[in-house]
Amino acid sequence: MSSLSGDKANYRILLSEIKVWLEAFFRKRVHNDAVDDLVQETLLAIHNKKQTFDVKREFMPWLIAVARHKWIDRIRKNLRYIEVELDTDFVSEINTEISAKYDVQKLLNTLPHKQAQIIEMVKLQELTNEEVAEKLGLSVSAVKVIIHRGIKTMQAKISEVADVQ
DSSP states (O other): OTTTTTOHHHHHHHHHHHHHHHHHHHHTTSOHHHHHHHHHHHHHHHHHTGGGOOTTSOHHHHHHHHHHHHHHHHHHHHOOOOOOOOOHHHHHHHHHHHHHHHHHHHHHHTSOHHHHHHHIIIIISOOOHHHHHHHHTOOHHHHHHHHHHHHHHHHHHHHHHHHHO
């Protein structure tokens, strides 16, 4: 390429043709306000790095690589990182909530299946006693008794653990 070997006229022609190509390349990738800056930065990079081009290879892949690197540099420059400090109260709230759910599930697992199912439906899923009674084919009073007995059993288990500790 005579433009890279010192022919100033050919070099100017090459740069003007590259400029047109770069404008189209960046117009597809960035906001219009950034196109001119990126074109200029890329032309400057091409000028400063022209000695890295191997004349035995094709020119376009090299040009695309330089343009792509300038585009990525622009993205990185404009990328905003937001650092958020974790609120220790928030973290402990989450841990407490997770712990409580685990403990409740562990207690429910100690109950007979039907009893655990009814307590879960009323207390956790917030269904009414009437809805649960209808779904399971029980009377409302039977649902209330089952819940009362199950909760009483769970309270006893909690007391046992508290006494051991």
